[in-house]
Structures are given as C-alpha cells and as structure tokens.
Amino acid sequence: MLKKRAKSDSINLLQAFEVLQSEGFDFEEALKPVPHPHTITLDQALEFAKCEKCQITGVDFVDVDFCNDIEWLKGLRNKIEHYQFRLPPKEVRLCIGRLVRGVAEFVDIFSLFDLEKEVGKDSYHVFEVLADEYAHLLKEAERDVAEKEEEAYRGVRHKHYVFIDWNVYQCPECSNNTMIPSEDSSTGYKCTFCSNEESDEIEVACDCCGAMESAEEMATWQMDDGTIENRCYFCSGQYQADKDD
Template identity: 50%
Template sequence: MKIKLDIKSNAVDSFNEALVKFESAQNGDVKAYKFTILHLSHAIELVLKMYLQTLDENLVFSKCYQKVKQRASAKKIDLLAAFHELEAEEFDFESVIDGHDNPFTVIVSDVLAIAKNEKCGVTGNTFVDQDFIDDINWMKGIRNAIEHFQVEFTAKEVRLCIGRLVQGLGEFSDVFSLLSLEKEVGKENYEIFKVLVDEYEQSLEEAHMDIREAKEALFRGTRPKHQMFIEWNEYLCDSCGNETMIPNDDSSTGYKCTYCDNEESGQIEVDCDVCSLPWANEDMSYWDENLVNVCPRCVNPEAW
C-alpha cells in the first residue's frame, strides 16, 4: 500500500506531533523537547514552502529558485521583485525541472529571503518581521545540532521560543491564506495549542512552570521528614493578580512574582512585634516606631 501526503497534510501532521511532544515535556519528560523541536522545525519548513507555492508551484525547487536569484543579482533587485519580473514575462518554471524525477527543494533561508520582502499595500510594513526570522534560525540551529552532533539548551528558552514560533506561524499562515492552525490542530492537542498561541496564556503558564521548577529544586535531595521545615509559600501578586509570588533570595521582600517580577504582596507574612506570630502584612497595624507590625489578635484580643 502506497502512502502519499501532500505538503499541507505533511505540515499539519508534524505540527500536531510537535504539540504531543510538547505536552509530554511539560508533564516532566524533558527529553520530549528534543522531538518537539524536530517536528515543529519540519512543520515550519513545509508551511514556508507552501507560501512559495502560492507564487509558483515549482518555485520550491532549487533549480527554479536559482533562476530568480540570477535575475535579482543581474538587475540588483530583491528576490520578490525578481520573481514578479519573471512572472510578468511568463517564464516557464516547470521547464527548468522537466525530466528531473526528484529535484532538490529549497531550504528555509531561501524562502525567508523572498518572504521578508512581502509588504502590506496599505501600511508598507513587511509581513514577516525579523524576530520571527531570528526564532526560526535559532530553532534551525538547535535542530541541526540534535540531528548531527550534541545539543545543549534550557527548557525555558525552548518553551518560550516554541510559543513565539507557534504564534508567528499562525500569523504567517493567516496572512498568506495557507491554512488555519486552529482548525487543523487535533482535538486532543487543542488545549496545549490554545495556551501556546495566546501570548498572555503562555507567559502565565511559563510563570507556573518556574514555580514548579523552583520548588522541585528546593526540595530535591531533602528527606521527607525534613521537608516540613522548609519554608515555601506561594502568594497572590499585588501587581498582576496571579498567585505567582514565591521565595526569592534576591528580593527585598524575600518574594518575587515569576510572571511580572513584582516583589510586593499584601499576603506576605511577617512576624507580629508583640506576639511574634506570623500574619499577612496587609493585616498588620502600626502602633509606633517600636511596634511597626501588630497583628489583629494583639490589636483586639477580646475578639479572639
């Protein structure tokens, strides 16, 4: 039985597989980030080639692409302008690969070299920004290291880059009407996709991942019977409203928000200057310079 996948199906399959591996990595299988990178890189490469096919279906082949480069070099114009010149002349790209059973296709940098010249007719702004290109190149470098030698990266930088790439890929696909990632993503992957494609949701998820990793690092190697003596609290941040305030040795308050870096929270406990019991600092009363923090119990003992 022969299996045939068109470029769109191939891209969607790789994208969905990237989401599956990403979720596995988020759940603790950190090695799955490696496969997330490989699958997402493949999906991005295919979607970029889909863009080239909107210009001419044969432009994905290196021999055809070289004709565009030659025209651009000869006329000293950008690659997109060179393509449009050849198009206006009704240049037959198909004849360039005629007789070649399996012609080589272009690489990612070739596609980006053309796509970065696409501009909005109203504003004149480019559709493909440099940040998107930089993220693609960074991930391409990591992918090549995985495939050919050894690789070193932090889980956090990979997570953040993957989020930006998913967002950028969605915008790119939408601008050039290539496909709708939201419609193509599998139902079982929709929740993880929804987090990645939303910048706020992904940043918040990253903040919670920072909390989990910091807590695991603090408790790692400590015997269970001693863990009860480790001080670990998570508080509501006064600035962003998320419960992402955790202990931080470099903070002036001893706590810092993993989402917005704020160091203040009314919930951070301090010791009462009268009874020495801890209370939320927002509940403390000021009596004088010697009794700066007085808890509600000491302020009104009859109520307790």
C-alpha cells in the first residue's frame, strides 16, 4: 500500500504514510495477523528510515555510514549462516566495536533506550573501548586513502585529471569506501582497512579491444588452452544480439 501510493504520488514512503494517515486509513486494521503476520525486510525498514529527518536541522537520521554498516552486517550474517568465515581476535574486536558504535548511534538518534543502562556501566566501558578502536582504525584507513589520492594527482593539472587511472571503490568485505589502487595487490586494488583485494567493481581490460569495464560487466570466455578471456559488451556479441532483438 505504501509503496504503491509513494510511486503514484512520486513521494517517499514516509510522506505516503502521512498522506494515508491523514486520509483516515486504518493501519492497525491492515496489520492484523490474518491469516499470517505482516513482516518487512531489513532493506524495506532501512528505506523507510532513510526518509526520517531532524525537524530542527533537516539532517537525515540515517546517513551513508549507517547504510554501509547495515550492508557489512548483512554480509557477515550470510557468512556465519554458511559457515564461510574466520575471525582472528583483532577482527572480532573490530566487529564488536563496529556493531556497538552503530547500535549506540541508532538508539540515541531514535531515543529507543539508554544503552549504558541496558548493558551495565562496566560492560558499556568495554564496548566503548572496542568502538573507539574500530573508529580509530577506520579513520587511519580513510586517511591513507586521502593521502594516496593526493599523491596520485600531485603535480597534475586539473584538466588532465581524467587521464589518471585512480579509483576508490567500496570494499565488498567491510563496506567501507577504502579500496584503492595498490602495486602489492594481485588485482591492482587493496582495501586500506581490511586488506581485501577482490571486488567485482574493479575495472579490467577486454582481451579483444582493450576497453575497460568492471569485472561484473565483462563476459568470460573459456579458451581452448584452458585460459579465460574477458570480453566487453561489444566483443562478446551481446551488443549485436540485443540490437537484433
């Protein structure tokens, strides 16, 4: 109901909710668990929360960093569910620190409860230390990105920036915008926070024409000698196929 109204009126979900409420729509009746309870996904809840703004400052309650934390948390959950994870002590500390930092900000923004009272003063102090460790290491990683970027463009005239092959990607492992070019990486990129080197967003060259596209957009071809070649949209024949359709 909300999504349909938001789409038809070209407004966000929160505005659609307020419009329906002003029109007397009975949400309590619509949410009665008959025959099954109504639930929403995490992404849907996040989409709704993104609409919330401070009535005084107009600032979004949910920012980019929080959304990145959610994406990272979903990835961690999926790895745990499929038993595809290993966490040494340091990473455990950073995970807990990131979780606590996000939870503390969220419950404070929406005035849900007092986290210190809920967990106790001693436990809260431990959580603060872990959150501070995560925040410190993230700030260091972001500083590395800024320094490397400054180094890459130093001495280059602004109008020639387009010729510099230097990108920053969001790391799929930690969901931070800290994946930058690295000569020490087998893929050419490395995350300054978690040292991950893999991402489908990294641009690779087409083995036929040399055009650069992200790895996820490249078609891969198995060659007779067992090697793999990357083919861009045009060289793979997909352009001609789409054109014929």
